[in-house]
Amino acid sequence: MAIYFDENAQRFHLQSKQTSYMLQIIKGFVTHLYWGRRLAENTCRFPRPIRFGDRAFSPNPAGEGNEFSLDTLPQEYPAYGTTDFRVPAYELQAENGSTITKFIYTSHRIVQGKPKLDELPATYVESDGEASTLELTLVDQLLHVKLILTYTVFEELDAITRSVRFINEGPQQVRLLRALSMSVDFADAQFELLQLSGSWANERNVIRRPLVQGLQAVESRRGASSHQHNPFIALLRKGADEDNGEVYGLSLVYSGNFLAQVEVDQYCSARVSLGINPFDFSWLLLPGEAFQAPESVMVFSSQGLGGMSRIYHRLYRTRLCRGVFRDQPRPVLINNWEATYFHFNAEKIVQIARKGEELGIELFVLDDGWFGRRDHDRSSLGDWFVDRKKLPNGLADVVNRVTASGMQFGLWFEPEMVSPDSELYRKHPDWCLHVPGRERSTGRNQLVLDFSRPEVGDAVVQMVSDILSSAPITYVKWDMNRHMTEIGSAALPPERQRETAHRYMLGLYRVLEQMTSRFPHILFESCSGGGGRFDPGMLYYMPQTWTSDNTDAVSRLKIQYGTSLVYPISTMGAHVSAVPNHQVHRSTSLTMRGSVALSGNFGFELDPAAFTEEEEKLVRAQVAFYKEVRGLVQFGTFYRLLSPFEGNETAWMFVSDDQSEAMVAYFRVLAQPNPPFTSLRLKGLHAEYAYSVKEADGAEEVYSGDALLYAGLNVPVLKGDFQSVVWRLKLVEKG
CATH class of the missing domain: 3.20.20.70 (Aldolase class I)
Known part of the structure; x- marks a missing residue:
């Protein structure tokens, strides 16, 4: 069981492999206590309980005294209009035009497994033992509307999903004006916001900025999740990077208009919320009808962005993607x-x-x-x-x-x-x-x-x-x-x-x-x-x-790198096209085009009859090589080594689950005069194993795993623009 309930404290503890998520019922309101590194399951006293005090211009609900205000209470699914002035997670309009609601906790249930969502895509389980689900039932007694907050914990996959369902059990119709899928109130706002934004042919650029007081958001009003913004954001503790630091990822399982936002309030706490965009949205609920909001997927990592990505990759590849092709190698x-x-x-x-x-x-x-x-x-x-x-x-x-x-x-x-x-x-x-x-x-x-x-x-x-x-x-x-x-x-x-x-x-x-x-x-x-x-x-x-209509190898470095923050490599189509490229009119070598495309579901967008004899030979070799590493690329563990958003070089690698083989790809965009020698410190290998390391030209050496991890691998001296190197690593000896 990954969900614990302390009846005396009215506290719930959701626990995955490396994450804890805690909430508490206070005066009937569902409040947020903690989300972060895993805590012991028998945490009987929480050292940071909710604190109350009289705050100027933060009114108090009727009968609750002057120290209790929803404006300062960290909540799980907040409303507007009953003393909370921050951005709400939902808004519901009664027949009389009022939008005031008061949903109070009435009951809960904890079940093994994960119920399906009506009419919507969502993550799933293949056996009940993979996940546990908490359902909290809240009721507005005046409107007779029921609200069900659902939390599912994937214990081994280390993720938590959330969704919300509204049920009109009253005699009158009501109208939803806003129905976001999740909301979390953090105790502080010491974060940077990361988003994936861009445009057609320039998708999913990594953009990172500090939070400031006020509202910051990304959204789509286009009827699709869009090229402009992806339905994902992350909050990073200051100093967090690819391999270190705390990262909170939020992803929406939805393909239409969405809103992802963070509000920093007057007391420097951050409220993050995600769901269907309330812009130009409403939903009429007749008596007896229900509305199901899409699923949000929440991931915490104490190992930086790389740790967050690997959780999303494994979850989405194995428990979001479905069908016979989920686990099958994809064709060239x-x-x-x-x-x-x-x-x-x-x-x-x-x-x-x-x-x-x-x-x-x-x-x-x-x-x-x-x-x-x-x-x-x-x-x-x-x-x-x-x-x-x-x-x-x-x-x-x-x-x-x-x-x-x-x-x-x-x-x-x-x-x-x-x-x-x-x-x-x-x-x-x-x-x-x-x-x-x-x-x-x-x-x-x-x-x-x-x-x-x-x-x-x-x-x-x-x-x-x-x-x-x-x-x-x-x-x-x-x-x-x-x-x-x-x-x-x-x-x-x-x-x-x-x-x-x-x-x-x-x-x-x-x-x-x-x-x-x-x-x-x-x-x-x-x-x-x-x-x-x-x-x-x-x-x-x-x-x-x-992945993008833009098949230019240089552009694809950023596009594929940004996409990999959330999405598994097995989901990315990556093809070699003719040069000059039809989108940016740049000419890059066939070797580099192939190396970039090898880092996804490999293919071609060109007329093969136009190849020279030398190009044809190279393409044969690329296709043959990809077939050798296809399982590794599509289903191995992905590590980012160098970011194209930070310099002239990009590098990433793929490691098999048993750490017995790997593929490393390095790319340099522009040549530099008298450049420094470059080396790559690899990731994901077993420190006590020995690996043969083979370059594309056939040169092969054997190195220990710890040396590759901590000392690094030399990049050969490369001449000219748009260069790439690919290495194949295989286990030689276990230490």
Whole structure:
């Protein structure tokens, strides 16, 4: 059991492998006591109890005296308007227009395992012994609304999840105006805030700044988790770095509009909260109805950012990702998009696939342009039938020709979108998100289908299923290239229009559940202009994501490094593309492009027929090498060694669970005159083992693990810009 309750003190102690989380019921309110390093389970007296005192301009709830105020009480799920002036976790409006609530603890239960969330993705368990769950029930006696706070402790995986459920048990309707998934009040604000932000083709930059008094937040109002901000933040104790110091990570299992925020109050305490963005959101609860908020995943690490990342990696790879591909090596693929864009025919597709197969590539992916009359991005989304002008003998003919000798075949879809110039739109113009009487804005010449409507989702499921059933397809790239505007639904009444964006996500999750259940043999990869929806919600249905549309090797150093703060390497698509790069027009060596792409789910975005003889030889070697280390890269433990956000060099490494093998990759962007000699201190190895260390050129030496960890490995002298080195380490002898 990982959850303990002291009835006399009304105190709960949640305990994982290295973390403790404590809360206490005080005067019926759920208060926060502690989150940090693991404490002994029999902590009978807590040395830092909640303190009370009369504070100016902090009013007191009726009947509680002048020393008790919610404005100074550290809370687990706070409201606004009953003496707490800080940002609330929720807001609920009664029929009379009032937003005042008072939820008081009434009961709790502790159970083994982890209950599922209704209609939402979430982490899961495969046996009850993996986790314990605490459910706290709070009730507003005037409104007869029940609030259930749920905490699950993954004891060995060292993570805590939180979620919230509102149940209207009264005779009147109520409206949720805000329903965040978690809130924590820290006793102080001596932290730095870390966020992952950027833009299309420049996703998940690591941004770190000190907390200051007031509100600091990252959010999305785009109808997707977005390229601009990831649904994750971390609080770092000052001085915390990659390997040392205390870090608190907060991640939201959701793919739509979100808010992650920290408020530092007048007494320099920090309130951190995370959940669905309350901007333009409301949810009507009729009598008997319930609302389930998404899950938040909380990770504490006393071993810096690296420790936090490794907890998230293991949890998300093994207890968020699902399906047969969760634990299977991912195939090396080649995608025709940058080779042909919309301009191809059946013979060109077969030619690219066969050439790729000669190089050892295992999967060919036919990207945009195979359906409707899709010769450009101005038409045919929604018309999921084969373009017979490009593929005169149909899709099955091409697929069978490609797969005849063992190559696999994959297909690109963008099922959530519709082109105004399409048969689907002409037949169902009300099936897109829109507001009556308002113009319909387009993005990439397309509109967003209204997945809040079940009939729309059902039609998409049927069209896509018909294609996937027509040929032996084993991979789908599920794209989404436009954020939401004119967010309204023709199927919802006026009082529910602000539910549209969240209902869209629930509809999308329903569609994805149906698709992945119907086709369990297909590897689904999510995409949104690259990494615009790289979030835990999508990983629940699709175990990998196209990390960014930007395939430039130098840009990818930052993109993949930033992504790795939360997301496992097995979830990252990383490909070699042609140069000059199509996004930034930079030319980098094929060696460096390969080395960067080897650090993810490896593939290519180019025409292999354009390779020179020397390039072809190098690609064969890269593919063969990746197949040797694929299990290590995709499922090993990842360590960051040098940050591209801090200098001209980047390095990372992968270590097997038994510490018997490793791969190390080093990258230098620009050459420097008369540079210093560089060495890398490795991580994750066994100090008492001896390892053979082999460079790409075949040179091999044997070193002790402790020497590699504490003295380091010399980086060879490199000439020119955009250089990389990859080492393979194998166990020689156990000490």
